[in-house]
Amino acid sequence: MSAADEVLDVVDRDDRVTGQAPRGEVYARGLLHRCVFVLARDAQERIFVHRRTASKLVFPSHYDMFVGGVLGAGESYGEAALREAEEELGVQGLPQPEPLFKFLYEGPGGAWWSYVHEVRCELPVAPQVSEVDWHTFLTREELDRRVGDGEWDWVPDGLEAYRRLRARRDSRQ
Template identity: 75%
Template sequence: MTPSDEILDIVDENDVVVGQAPRGEATARGLRHRCAFIEVRDAEGRLFVHRRTPGKLVFPSHYDMFVGGVVGAGESYDEAALREAEEELGVSGLPRPEPLFKFLYETAGHSWWSYVYRVRCELPVNPQVEEVAWHTFLTDEELAQRIDDWDWVPDGLEAYHRLRAFRPAGTAS
C-alpha cells in the first residue's frame, strides 16, 4: 500500500467524521481530514527541524519544525501523534506526546483539523529516509533566524505561530 492508498476519516467543520476516502483522493479533492503536529525537543530543549523529501504528497522539499502527519481512519489524534513521531524520528519508546491545542487549517486547496502536541526526545534519532531528507536540532533563536529565509510548510508555519501565541512569553517547552 502506498501513502496515497491510506484510508482517512473525512470530517466536517466541527471535526465530526462524515465519511472516508483514500489519502490521495482526499488530497486531490481538498477533503477535510485530520493531522497531528508534534513539536519535538531534545534533552537540551532544542527543536527538531527537517526538510521533507521531494517525493512527499503535500509540500515536498519544504522545511518543517514539526513531525507528524495524517490521522488514519479510526485512529485517534493521540495514537497518530505517537505513531508519527516514532516513525519520522526513527525511535521507539518515545514518551506519549502531550496534546496542546487543535485548529482548523484551511486554504483554497487544503483543509484539515490539526492537533498540536509536544514531546521531549532524549533518544538518538534516525529519521525515516522516506519522510526526512535532512534534519538538525535548533535553538529557538536559531529557528527564528531562519523563519523568513527557508521555504516552510505553510500548515507547520501556521501551527508554529499559533504555538508561540499559545505559550507564555519566554517558555520553549
C-alpha cells in the same frame, strides 16, 4: 500500499467523521481530514527541524519544525501523534506526546483539523529516509531567526501551527 491509497477519515467543520476515502482522493477533492503536529525537543530543549523529501505528496522539499502527518481511518489524535513521532524520528519508546491545542488549518494545500502536540526525545534520532531528507536540532532563537529570514521554504501548515504555539506561549509570559 502507496501513501495515496491509505484510507483516512473525512470530517466536517466540527471535526466529526462523515465518511472515509483514500488519501489521494482526499487531497484531490480537498476534503477535510485530520492531522497531527508534534514539536520534538531534545534534552537541551532544542527543536527538531527537518526538510521533507521531494517525494512527499504535500509540500515536498519544504522545511518543517514538526513531525507528524495524517490520521488513518479510526485512529485517535494521540495514537497518531505517538506513531508519527516515532516513525519520523526513527525511535521507539517515546513518551506519549502532550496535546496542546487543535485548530482548523485553511490555506495552501487545503484544509484539515490540526492537533498540535509536544514531546521530549532524548533518544538518538534516525529519521525515516522516506520522510526526512535533512535534519538538525535548533534552539528556539535559531528557529525564530530561520522562520523570519525567509531563506527556507517552510510548510505553510506547520508555520501556522508554530505561530499559534508561539502566540499561546508568549501570552502566558
